[in-house]
Amino acid sequence: MNKQSLLSNYYTQHREEIIGFIAIRTTDAELAQDMVQDLFLRLLDSRCLITPQTLPNLIYTMARHAVADYYRKRRVYEEYEHYIRRSDTTEESMESVFSAKQIAERMEHSLARLSTECRTVYRLHIYDGMKVSEIAQQLELPYKQVENRLGLARKTVRRQLSACI
Secondary structure (H helix, E strand, C coil): CCHHHHHHHHHHHHHHHHHHHHHHHHCCHHHHHHHHHHHHHHHHHCCCCCCCCCHHHHHHHHHHHHHHHHHHHHHHHHHHHCCCCCCCCCCCCHHHCCCHHHHHHHHHHHHHCCCHHHHHHHHHHHCCCCCHHHHHHHHCCCHHHHHHHHHHHHHHHHHHHHHHC
């Protein structure tokens, strides 16, 4: 049985079960459906050897990691959604609270000022949740070079966001 048919059969038989597994942890059924679909697409694109014996454990491990990534990204948004206030006011006013959308816009503006190489590394790390070693492997660059680009990008973005406050 080839990988595509194995995944297809498993998907049709266990889709609802995996959606339930994720939905319980995220409390969002639509998000769970999206995560399950992404999970199986990643498996289809992967080059790893998948057998009927290893598939269930692999899927549930990937699902747990996807949920952890979701909460990690959500925590960052929640930290900054109502955090940034004008430094000269002690009261919280409607004008002083930034929304997550405004933060994302400012972040994108900061990213636009980075070099293409730094921007690529930063996006892979922040938005795709990749580790430095994974980015180095994907971009076929030395680990230290990726690490330096990420550090430079972080400093630049931090400086740009601080200037906007």
